[in-house]
Amino acid sequence: MRNLIAALIIVLALPETALALDTSTGPVRIEKVADGLRGPWAIGFLPDGGVLVTEKRGRLWHIQDGRARRVAGLPEVAVQGQGGLLDILVPRDFAESRQIYLTHAKPQAGGSGTALSVGRLSADGTRLTGTQVIVEMTPGSTGGKHFGSRLVEGRDGKIYMSVGERGDRPAAQDLSRHNGSILRLNRDGTAPGDNPFVDHPGAQPEIWSYGHRNPQGLAMDAQGRIWANEHGARGGDEVNLIAKGANYGWPIIAYGRHYSGSQIGEGTAKPGLEQPVMYWDPSIAPSGMAFHSGKTRQAWRDNAFVGSLKFDYIARLAGSPLAEVERIESPETRRVRDIREGPDGAIWFLSEDRGALYRMVPE
Amino acid sequence: MRNLIAALIIVLALPETALALDTSTGPVRIEKVADGLRGPWAIGFLPDGGVLVTEKRGRLWHIQDGRARRVAGLPEVAVQGQGGLLDILVPRDFAESRQIYLTHAKPQAGGSGTALSVGRLSADGTRLTGTQVIVEMTPGSTGGKHFGSRLVEGRDGKIYMSVGERGDRPAAQDLSRHNGSILRLNRDGTAPGDNPFVDHPGAQPEIWSYGHRNPQGLAMDAQGRIWANEHGARGGDEVNLIAKGANYGWPIIAYGRHYSGSQIGEGTAKPGLEQPVMYWDPSIAPSGMAFHSGKTRQAWRDNAFVGSLKFDYIARLAGSPLAEVERIESPETRRVRDIREGPDGAIWFLSEDRGALYRMVPE
Numbered sequence: 001m002r003n004l005i006a007a008l009i010i011v012l013a014l015p016e017t018a019l020a021l022d023t024s025t026g027p028v029r030i031e032k033v034a035d036g037l038r039g040p041w042a043i044g045f046l047p048d049g050g051v052l053v054t055e056k057r058g059r060l061w062h063i064q065d066g067r068a069r070r071v072a073g074l075p076e077v078a079v080q081g082q083g084g085l086l087d088i089l090v091p092r093d094f095a096e097s098r099q100i101y102l103t104h105a106k107p108q109a110g111g112s113g114t115a116l117s118v119g120r121l122s123a124d125g126t127r128l129t130g131t132q133v134i135v136e137m138t139p140g141s142t143g144g145k146h147f148g149s150r151l152v153e154g155r156d157g158k159i160y161m162s163v164g165e166r167g168d169r170p171a172a173q174d175l176s177r178h179n180g181s182i183l184r185l186n187r188d189g190t191a192p193g194d195n196p197f198v199d200h201p202g203a204q205p206e207i208w209s210y211g212h213r214n215p216q217g218l219a220m221d222a223q224g225r226i227w228a229n230e231h232g233a234r235g236g237d238e239v240n241l242i243a244k245g246a247n248y249g250w251p252i253i254a255y256g257r258h259y260s261g262s263q264i265g266e267g268t269a270k271p272g273l274e275q276p277v278m279y280w281d282p283s284i285a286p287s288g289m290a291f292h293s294g295k296t297r298q299a300w301r302d303n304a305f306v307g308s309l310k311f312d313y314i315a316r317l318a319g320s321p322l323a324e325v326e327r328i329e330s331p332e333t334r335r336v337r338d339i340r341e342g343p344d345g346a347i348w349f350l351s352e353d354r355g356a357l358y359r360m361v362p363e
Numbered sequence: 364m365r366n367l368i369a370a371l372i373i374v375l376a377l378p379e380t381a382l383a384l385d386t387s388t389g390p391v392r393i394e395k396v397a398d399g400l401r402g403p404w405a406i407g408f409l410p411d412g413g414v415l416v417t418e419k420r421g422r423l424w425h426i427q428d429g430r431a432r433r434v435a436g437l438p439e440v441a442v443q444g445q446g447g448l449l450d451i452l453v454p455r456d457f458a459e460s461r462q463i464y465l466t467h468a469k470p471q472a473g474g475s476g477t478a479l480s481v482g483r484l485s486a487d488g489t490r491l492t493g494t495q496v497i498v499e500m501t502p503g504s505t506g507g508k509h510f511g512s513r514l515v516e517g518r519d520g521k522i523y524m525s526v527g528e529r530g531d532r533p534a535a536q537d538l539s540r541h542n543g544s545i546l547r548l549n550r551d552g553t554a555p556g557d558n559p560f561v562d563h564p565g566a567q568p569e570i571w572s573y574g575h576r577n578p579q580g581l582a583m584d585a586q587g588r589i590w591a592n593e594h595g596a597r598g599g600d601e602v603n604l605i606a607k608g609a610n611y612g613w614p615i616i617a618y619g620r621h622y623s624g625s626q627i628g629e630g631t632a633k634p635g636l637e638q639p640v641m642y643w644d645p646s647i648a649p650s651g652m653a654f655h656s657g658k659t660r661q662a663w664r665d666n667a668f669v670g671s672l673k674f675d676y677i678a679r680l681a682g683s684p685l686a687e688v689e690r691i692e693s694p695e696t697r698r699v700r701d702i703r704e705g706p707d708g709a710i711w712f713l714s715e716d717r718g719a720l721y722r723m724v725p726e
Contacts, residue, residue, distance in 0.1 A: 155557070194518070196586045199665075200683075223559045225607055243606035244588055247684065255634070269632030271618070271642055272684025277635045302562075320563075321610065321635025 020363065021330050023316075025299040027363040030332045033348070034063050035356035042150075042288075042338045043348055043357065044088040047095050050125055053350070053357055054102065056084035062125045063357070073119055073128035078105040078112035081144015086114075089151035089159065091187070094121075099187075100128060103149040103161060106136055113140030114149045114163045114178075116189060134189025137178040138204060141166035150218035150289075152226060158192055159185045160208065160226055160242075162215035169251040172211050175203035180250060182215065182228060182242055184208035196245030211248040211273065212240075217289030222302055227277075227322075229286040229306055232256040233264055237283040238276035239306075239322060249273035255281065277321045285310035288338035288349070296345035297362040305347055307336025314339065314349065314360075332358050383726065384693050386679075388662040390726040393695050396711070397426050398719035405513075405651075405701045406711055406720065407451040410458050413488055416713070416720055417465065419447035425488045426720070436482055436491030441468040441475035444507015449477075452514035452522065454550070457484075462550075463491060466512040466524060469499055476503030477512045477526045477541075479552060497552025500541040501567060504529035513581035513652075515589060521555055522548045523571065523589055523605075525578035532614040535574050538566035543613060545578065545591060545605055547571035559608030574611040574636065575603075580652030585665055590640075590685075592649040592669055595619040596627055600646040601639035602669075602685060612636035618644065640684045648673035651701035651712070659708035660725040668710055670699025677702065677712065677723075695721050 021028050037055060044052040050064035052071070058079055060071040077085045083105030091099055098120040106115035116135040119128030140147075146164030154160055165172040165180030172180025175197055183206040184195055191198060191205035198205040217229035226242040236256020240248055252265040253273050269275060280286070286306045294301025303325075304317040312334045316326040335352035342348045346359040384391050400418060407415040413427035415434070421442055423434040440448045446468030454462055461483040469478035479498040482491030503510075509527030517523055528535040528543030535543025538560055546569040549555055554568035561568040580592035589605040599619020603611055616636050617627040632638060643649070649669045657664025666688075667680040675697045679689040698715035705711045709722040 194587055196588065199585065222562065223608065224557055225559065241606065241609060243604065243609070245586065246604060246606070269638055271638055272640045272686075273638060275632055275634055275636055275638050279634055323635075 021328070023328055024326050025297060025362075028328075028360050029363055030330055031359050031361060032332070033357040033359055034061075034068055035354065037061070037350070037355040037357065039084075039352060040337060040350040040355065040357065041085065042087045043340050043350060044090040044100070045340070045343055046090060046125070047343075051348075051357070052088055052090065052100070054085045054088050056086065058085045060085065060088075060102070064125070069126050071121070071126055071128060073131050075102065075104055075115070075117035075119075075131050075133055076107060078107040080105065080112060083112050083114075083144060083147045086147060086149050087151045089153060091153050101151055101159065103151060105140075105147055106133060108136075108140055111140050111142035113137040114147045116151070116159075116161055116185070118189075135161070135183065135185060135206065137163055138176070140179075141168060143167050146214040146231070148215055150216060150228075152218045152220050154184070154220060154226060155224035157187070159187065160218060161185060162212065162218050162228055162230075164214035165212065165250065172213065172250045173247070173252065175200060175207060175210060178204050178206065180212045181207045181210040182212065182218070182226075208244060209242050209246045209248060211250045211252070213250045216287040217306055219289040219291050219304065221291045221304075222293070227289065227291075227304065229289050231285060232279065232283060234259050235281035235283055236264075237280040237286055239278045239286075239304075239317065240274065240276050243274070246274050247272065248276075255279040256283065278317070278323055280324070283310065284308040284315065286315070288336065288340070290340045290347070292341050292347070293345065300362075305339050307339045307349060309335045309337065309352065312336070314347070328360075332356070384691070386691055387689050388660060391691075391723050392726055393693055394722050394724060395695070396720040396722055397424075397431055398717065400424070400713070400718040400720065402447075402715060403700060403713040403718065403720065404448065405450045406703050406713060407453040407463070408703070408706055409453060409488070410706075414711075414720070415451055415453065415463070417448045417451050419449065421448045423448065423451075423465070427488070432489050434484070434489055434491060436494050438465065438467060438478070438480035438482075438494050438496055439470060441470040443468065443475060446475055446477075446507060446510045449510060449512050450514045452516060454516050464514055464522065466514060468503075468510055469496060471499075471503055474503050474505035476500040477510045479514075479522075479524055479548070481552075498524070498546065498548060498569065500526055501539070503542075504531060506530050509577035509594070511578055513579060513591075515581045515583050517547070517583060517589060518587035520550070522550065523581060524548060525575065525581050525591055525593075527577035528575065528613065535576065535613045536610070536615065538563060538570060538573060541567050541569065543575045544570045544573040545575065545581070545589075571607060572605050572609045572611060574613045574615070576613045579650040580669055582652040582654050582667065584654045584667075585656070590652065590654075590667065592652050594648060595642065595646060597622050598644035598646055599627075600643040600649050602641045602649075602667075602680065603637065603639050606637070609637050610635065611639075618642040619646065641680070641686055643687070646673065647671040647678065649678070651699065651703070653703045653710070655704050655710070656708065663725075668702050670696075670702045670712060672698045672700065672715065675699070677710070691723075695719070
């Protein structure tokens with residue numbers, strides 16, 4: 001009954017909603033796949049054509065064949081501030097494993113922490129079974145800021161997961177805490193033996209890179225490299241190429257400034273600390289990130305697409321080093337929270353404000 | 364007969380040459396293993412206790428059981444300026460493959476280029492057979508500067524090879540040329556399919572990272588990460604943590620200055636360009652690099668050792684980010700050209716000025 005009501009709320013796209021939009025690489029149309037979503041956060045594609053969408057408030061939807069059904073069996077989610085049900089990963093072996101990975105804020109004594117849970121999707125796609133928390137950040141915070149969190153399955157089969165610093169700046173430099181880091185995990189949540197800090201006394205062995213602020217985009221390119229975007233301080237949102245064991249500098253160096261206008265830490269660069277590949281000033285509040293295969297538009301090949309929460313557009317990044325070459329804007333690109341290339345080669349994205357899932361298709 | 368004469372020239376160590384030296388982690392003794400070498404450049408350890416030493420002038424020595432024998436069957440070497448026979452790599456599967464890898468300046472039309480050759484060491488250890496060039500840089504230069512070149516076998520079984528920019532600064536930013544890069548190679552010299560620029564039109568597919576000046580040290584740490592040191596401009600010798608596809612900035616950014624004192628490029632930092640992990644000002648002219656296992660001295664575990672050609676010492680680097688914590692100096696540490704941890708856990712090094720091979724052993 002609950003699923004039935006939900007199905008009524010979510011409206012599936014009708015052909016007439018498709019709009020033509022000119023972009024610098026040619027026209028695209030933006031088609032609505034579903035609306036009626038409340039605070040949608042992440043998209044996952046199932047191999048049978050189904051699509052999963054998370055809502056921060058703690059709901060997971062299974063959209064297929066003109067129908068949206070709610071998925072039960074979620075982990076316990078702490079919905080507070082920027083925290084809630086966050087990213088989703090459908091691993092490459094889903095057809096065999098049926099595993100679905102979810103990041104979320106997990107209730108902790110006195111607050112909440114970013115966590116990773118995994119469960120198996122039932123054959124009818126409406127229930128996760130055996131759901132359990134397999135990674136949980138070192139005590140998070142009572143605050144509601146900077147949870148991260150995005151997931152990527154590396155070419156090496158490991159899971160990469162971004163964790164925000166929870167507003168606790170020094171913790172981003174503290175290897176004994178997960179705050180402000182990108183983790184690399186085995187499929188069962190344990191730390192691989194070749195992670196960079198496994199032999200470092202007191203360090204959390206899951207840490208792959210650190211010194212991040214609030215990474216809300218994570219993507220793998222065609223060469224298998226891992227990239228992240230993160231919310232920096234004012235005027236310092238970054239794109240980073242993630243290297244094993246590297247320190248991305250927060251809060252020692254940053255291109256942004258405190259909201260008061262005062263300088264952060266020691267400036268913009270320091271030996272031993274990584275430079276971003278690019279930064280946005282003013283900040284765009286980036287969320288989601290995907291590299292395109294070029295399948296439906298050759299000019300998009302190896303381009304990165306990033307959503308802007310603040311300025312309501314999709315950023316297209318190209319070149320080496322990556323730089324923003326285009327801002328794709330339409331009535332649909334309001335607070336773009338997640339962006340992915342679908343199995344169809346279209347750019348799928350979520351508008352948080354419009355509560356809708358769209359596909360952007362080259363014409 | 365030639366080998367016999369050579370054996371007379373090279374003098375093997377006598378116990379009385381060991382000297383006691385105080386270091387900040389405790390006393391060490393420095394033992395001479397061989398002298399009479401002329402311009403020794405690199406050390407390779409064979410699994411049977413033999414040691415190979417290259418001389419830039421184009422000779423390879425096999426030192427074992429108190430005897431030094433010359434190894435025949437080398438590739439053609441162009442000896443000019445800083446070029447000649449350079450690094451050596453004994454791969455982990457040597458016992459089965461018998462392969463020996465050598466870098467060298469190779470004669471090219473109008474000049475020379477850094478190249479990689481491989482051959483099989485005969486059972487008696489005095490001859491390379493089937494020696495062939497498997498990698499050769501895009502046309503090098505008529506000049507005699509900045510050949511690189513060091514070799515490391517990665518944990519992934521690939522060969523990493525550094526190539527200097529040959530004094531051609533812009534070429535270090537040109538992906539169509541090997542100058543100023545670190546290459547990643549299959550054992551047969553071909554480019555692995557997951558190298559970062561294999562799909563990049565016009566790029567050399569062997570390139571793993573670029574924007575280097577003259578990297579003369581390359582080492583893998585216990586976590587499998589690849590590190591390089593390089594000769595920068597005045598006041599800008601660097602240590603870099605090497606990341607796939609990354610651009611280390613030369614000559615756009617640098618901590619050093621032109622010898623005239625004028626600024627290089629655009630300053631010391633720029634988004635998209637990597638920062639060094641540390642730099643030396645004044646420049647020390649670093650050559651060779653090795654991480655220590657801690658086997659013979661726990662305090663050395665995960666420390667890096669780097670030779671200084673200019674200031675005649677061995678640098679010990681520790682911490683995160685790596686920083687120079689000690690300068691080990693003795694009469695033997697004159698123009699330290701190469702440095703390695705031996706199978707015995709001692710620090711082996713070559714003094715170019717003294718023409719000698721030493722081991723530094725904790726007491």
